[in-house]
Amino acid sequence: MASTGSSSSPARPEADPAPADLAVGLVTYNHARAAEAIGQTVRTVLSARPAASAHRILVADAGSQDGTLERLRGAIGGGELVEVPFTAQTGDVLDLPYHGMPGRARALRAILREAADGGAQACVVLDAATAAAGPAAAEALCRAATELEADFITPRYARHPLSGALIHGVVYPLFRALYGARIRYPAASDFACSPRLLQATLADPIWETERGQSGIDLWLSATAAAGGFRLGQVPVEPMAREERDAVDLATTVRQILGFLFTDMERRVPAWQRVRGSRGVASLGEPTGAPAGPPDVHVAQLVDSFRFGWRELQDVWAEVLPPLAILQWRRLASARPDGFRVEDALWARTVYDFAMGHRLRVIARDHLLQSLAPLYLAWLASFAGEVRQAPAAAGEERIERLCLAFETEKPYLISLWRWPERFRPAKIRR
Numbered sequence: 001m002a003s004t005g006s007s008s009s010p011a012r013p014e015a016d017p018a019p020a021d022l023a024v025g026l027v028t029y030n031h032a033r034a035a036e037a038i039g040q041t042v043r044t045v046l047s048a049r050p051a052a053s054a055h056r057i058l059v060a061d062a063g064s065q066d067g068t069l070e071r072l073r074g075a076i077g078g079g080e081l082v083e084v085p086f087t088a089q090t091g092d093v094l095d096l097p098y099h100g101m102p103g104r105a106r107a108l109r110a111i112l113r114e115a116a117d118g119g120a121q122a123c124v125v126l127d128a129a130t131a132a133a134g135p136a137a138a139e140a141l142c143r144a145a146t147e148l149e150a151d152f153i154t155p156r157y158a159r160h161p162l163s164g165a166l167i168h169g170v171v172y173p174l175f176r177a178l179y180g181a182r183i184r185y186p187a188a189s190d191f192a193c194s195p196r197l198l199q200a201t202l203a204d205p206i207w208e209t210e211r212g213q214s215g216i217d218l219w220l221s222a223t224a225a226a227g228g229f230r231l232g233q234v235p236v237e238p239m240a241r242e243e244r245d246a247v248d249l250a251t252t253v254r255q256i257l258g259f260l261f262t263d264m265e266r267r268v269p270a271w272q273r274v275r276g277s278r279g280v281a282s283l284g285e286p287t288g289a290p291a292g293p294p295d296v297h298v299a300q301l302v303d304s305f306r307f308g309w310r311e312l313q314d315v316w317a318e319v320l321p322p323l324a325i326l327q328w329r330r331l332a333s334a335r336p337d338g339f340r341v342e343d344a345l346w347a348r349t350v351y352d353f354a355m356g357h358r359l360r361v362i363a364r365d366h367l368l369q370s371l372a373p374l375y376l377a378w379l380a381s382f383a384g385e386v387r388q389a390p391a392a393a394g395e396e397r398i399e400r401l402c403l404a405f406e407t408e409k410p411y412l413i414s415l416w417r418w419p420e421r422f423r424p425a426k427i428r429r
Contacts, residue, residue, distance in 0.1 A: 020054040022142065023120035025084075025111035026128055028059060029101055032066040034132035039075025041131045045138045058114050060084045060107035086110035101189075105216035109207040116198040122146060123198065127189035137190050140234040144283045145192035150232030152224035153192040156184045156282070157236050161386045161394035162293045165379055168398050171256060174350060175218075177405040178264065179225035180274040184233060186221035187256065193220075197229055215259030222263055226270035231280040249376075250369040258368050261357040272413055276406055293387045301380035302339055306332050308373025315370045317426040319356035324349060325425045331377060341381040343404035349374060350405075351412040355422050 024042060031038065046055050057080050061069050073081050088103030101107070108125065115123035122145035130137045137155050144153045161168050167185060175186040197220075206212040206219055224231055264271065309332040317325060327345050334340075353371050357364055386394040415422050 020056040020118055021121045022049070022053065022055045022145065023058055023111075023115035023118060023123045024055060024138075024142070025058040025060070025108075025115065025123060025125045026072075026131065027062065027101055027104060027107045027111070027125070028064060028068050028072065028128045029062040030064045030066045030068060031128045031132070032064070032068045032071050034128065035068055035071035036075045037132040037134075038128055039072060041126075041135045041138055042076055044135045045142055048139070049142070056082060056115075056118060056120065058082050058084050058111045060086050060110045062088050062102045062104075062107055082114070084110045084114045103213055104189075105207045105209075105212035108216060109202060112193070112198050113202055116195060116202060120195070122192060122194060124192045125190065130190050137236045140236050140284065141190060141192045144232060144234040148232045148234070148281055148283045149230060150281050151194040151197040151229040152220065153232040153234060154183055154185055154188045154221065155190050155236040156233045157188075158391075160293045160391065161398060162296050162379075162383055165382065166252065166256065166375070169346075169378055169382060169401065170350060170375065171218075171260065172398070173347070173402045173405040174260060174354075175221065175225075176277045176402050177347075177409050178267075178271040178274065179222060180277045181221075181225035181231055182277050182279050183221055183225065183231060186225075187218050188221075189217050191217070191220065193224075194230075197224060200227065200229075211259055211262060214255045215263070218256070218259055219263060222267065226267050232282065233280055234283050235285060250372045253372045253375060254365055254368040257353070257371065258357070258364065261354045261368075264354060265358055268416065272416070275409075277402070293383075296379070296383045296387060298339075298380045298383050299336065301376045301383070302336065305373045305377035305380065308370075308376070312370050312373060314426070315362065315366070316374075317424060318361045319367065319370075319424050320349065320352050321423060322425045324352065328374070328377075339377075339381060339384065341378045343401050344408055346378050346401070347405045347408040348411055351408065351415070352422075352424075354412065355415045355419070356424070358416075359419060359422065361424065 024046070026038065026042075028038075042057060046057070049055065057076060059069070059072060059081055061083070069083065084107075086103070086106045086109070088106060111125060112123060124138070124141045124145055126138055126141075137157075140155065141153060144150070167187060171187055172184060176182055201220065201223055204223075206216070212219065223229075309328065313325070313329075316328070320328070324345065327342075328349075331339065331341065353367065356362070356367055361367070382397070386397050389397070
């Protein structure tokens with residue numbers, strides 16, 4: 001397909017560079033407005049490192065049209081910035097992923113391969129939006145990359161439970177139940193990794209696939225967790241991130257859960273052996289309290305779920321068993337003060353959708369997008385419990401939800417091993 005990304009020769013010395021103990025990589029796309037802040041972050045972090053340590057700054061740009069690279073070179077220093085070429089495909093831009101970075105997997109592989117070829121002992125990749133917000137995440141990851149004995153390290157952001165609720169309510173509980181690793185943000189776009197993980201992942205074909213462009217961060221986390229690599233996370237203080245163009249909820253659900261469900265099918269032996277979950281190595285303690293809750297209008301969420309019930313109940317009957325249909329029907333007529341989605345119902349509903357996705361009971365995109373109103377029902381219930389609660393109470397609530405996903409995992413395993421037991425309501429009519 002036609003190239004739409006960076007394909008120019010990288011700005012690097014003609015001679016092979018001296019080995020660097022740390023490579024810092026950036027993936028950029030139309031970040032000209034934030035280039036100075038990104039450059040300041042990189043300079044702040046690297047200037048604090050010991051004078052004897054060597055580093056390389058790598059950037060893979062996805063075809064910016066606003067002068068991002070020029071401004072970034074000016075902010076960091078053209079002699080220090082190594083532009084890593086890669087080719088973004090036309091479809092990367094036309095079907096922009098929820099994270100807003102076209103061709104992210106291709107760009108990441110270019111950075112990680114450059115780090116590996118340069119002999120880096122650790123590679124830290126920063127989301128441009130995070131770097132623009134300040135040095136907190138970069139400093140924490142660079143420190144952890146050199147001090148924490150781990151192959152894959154992610155940030156643990158200090159966020160209110162209602163900020164990024166799809167991660168708190170679906171992605172983290174499902175990932176943790178599947179792979180037994182308490183990686184709090186398995187879809188984080190900032191991470192650090194070791195040469196060992198680089199060597200184990202760079203040859204995988206996923207980097208060039210369409211699904212890889214939206215789910216590569218989840219894939220890296222799952223690969224590290226399922227592959228026996230040493231895992232770590234580092235607390236990161238609250239920060240105001242650069243705003244991105246919003247992607248509608250149904251598209252976000254389709255992309256994120258579609259990737260997770262598809263990836264499950266490729267890792268069945270790994271996740272079916274896992275029971276419970278374990279903590280991962282951590283460096284440092286959280287600093288500062290998360291920002292207050294975002295505006296969440298519970299009544300509007302409930303109304304959206306009720307509309308979904310009227311329009312989609314026939315679709316849900318293709319996926320959910322009769323008992324679940326009955327429970328969701330009762331919720332559709334519940335009073336606002338009694339609107340509560342039980343953890344076990346929510347966990348089993350997610351597992352039923354994973355199974356329906358596997359069996360292709362209906363078109364996969366349609367199935368995934370139909371989950372959005374059910375998620376909004378869960379969010380309404382969750383918001384009613386945590387929006388006025390202290391941060392610690394919110395984390396305790398998420399912990400109870402995760403334990404429910406772990407408790408209900410035998411239900412998923414049973415369905416997966418004996419798919420004839422998957423009997424949605426419509427099949428029984």
